[in-house]
Amino acid sequence: MKSSLSPYNSILANVAKHILLTAEEKKYFCSQLRVKKLRKRQYLLQTGDVSRFEQFVTKGCLRAYYVDEQGHERIVQFALEGWWIGDMGSFFSGQPATLTIEAMEDSELFQIERNDFDILLEKVPKFERFFRILLSNAHIAHQRRVLSHLTGSAQERYLDLRSKYPSFEQRIPLRHIASYLGVTPEFLSRMRKQLAKKK
Amino acid sequence: MKSSLSPYNSILANVAKHILLTAEEKKYFCSQLRVKKLRKRQYLLQTGDVSRFEQFVTKGCLRAYYVDEQGHERIVQFALEGWWIGDMGSFFSGQPATLTIEAMEDSELFQIERNDFDILLEKVPKFERFFRILLSNAHIAHQRRVLSHLTGSAQERYLDLRSKYPSFEQRIPLRHIASYLGVTPEFLSRMRKQLAKKK
DNA sequence: TCATTTCATTGACCTACATCAATAGAATTT
């Protein structure tokens, strides 16, 4: 937390989008964070473990997915720099996680532990507000995603994703993008071919 | 708020699931609510209007839906007694609503207005916690719903819905259930026929 | 460096679900 290049700045900037902290509070908040480094392909969380942390990505790129009975992976979330990721169900309930979270690149995160999280909310109630806002944004985004499945074709979902997050195609393997969209890699490949032709 | 039969009890019970209020706080909270009665088919919110309220259902049954370019309705949420419903995006941002909300039966709701909501959170910060928990539950439910579209067939979604909310089939027309599941009424009808045969 | 695994693409064929049209029973309205 010394230089302006510190990764703490990125999480503080994220917090500052919604609530205003005093210098003291910033310091306290940062003191509750632990740094976690992951190698590419390393798991952050595996199904069945209890998720004791929520995390904020400062470097790299992760994916959260669910493995169904046939062993297929279904990606529910990507997280790049500046995103929060975790298995919130498990984090809040203490039940075993249903999600697996894995680094797609060497990554660095901040983690906050469930206990410290509760104490943080108690000591600095502004954080109740912060997480409420975070969640309400997530809620709205999720609603849009459900809608995109009810309303649109796979191609529309692909085009939406591409225009909203152009960086994904550079950093994320196509088969993972297919899984996020809810189609097979084969079908994504065909869509891409057809779109390229039309252009 | 006088008798134990008052509809205030149902919203207070809902709040009490997550936070503990003093008698004073209960009184204040209830004083910020307004009662809204709707006839069957009446709109609570129409696309393009700004949603100034969030609401809690004490009686009846509503649906929130999105209308796509071809005029098709896609249902994103049902709400029966004891549920919260609204267009949260519009409520928090002040932007025009993308959802339409309509009563499917004569219904009664409590509404809280955006301004009063902000003041409530300021005066009784426990409500930050309450809405955060409400949202995190919604978040988890939404994630499951996205997953059900990525992973499962329409039949699985139908069976899930039926076992989770058996009362829906008594109260909600099949064509709305079809819309919620993301299939046509025709296809839902065929699924039901086939399931009935197998039994 | 060669060997091995992983990845994206293509082709052939299959299935879950959509669309459109017709009908009959319910529910509303007159």
Add this chain to the structure above:
DNA sequence: AAATTCTATTGATGTAGGTCAATGAAATGA
């Protein structure tokens, strides 16, 4: 009580997207 909507169901047919198998290119590892 008749007339007029809605609603659920069925049949015929069309299509988006899945499955399985094969191939070459790229990444990974010894």
